[in-house]
Amino acid sequence: MKNIGVRFPLKLFQRIHALAQQEKRSFNSQVLYMLQEYLARKDKDQ
Numbered sequence: 001m002k003n004i005g006v007r008f009p010l011k012l013f014q015r016i017h018a019l020a021q022q023e024k025r026s027f028n029s030q031v032l033y034m035l036q037e038y039l040a041r042k043d044k045d046q
Contacts, residue, residue: 008016013027020030 016030019029020027
């Protein structure tokens, strides 16, 4: 896995953090999950 640094606007960070807590995931795991879901949907659309 590749480590990268990403800056999040505060409001976006707060929304993702809240979702992560609801889903019992870490912030990082939530971001990865959301990106994977988005890309899977994009693949289906093509």
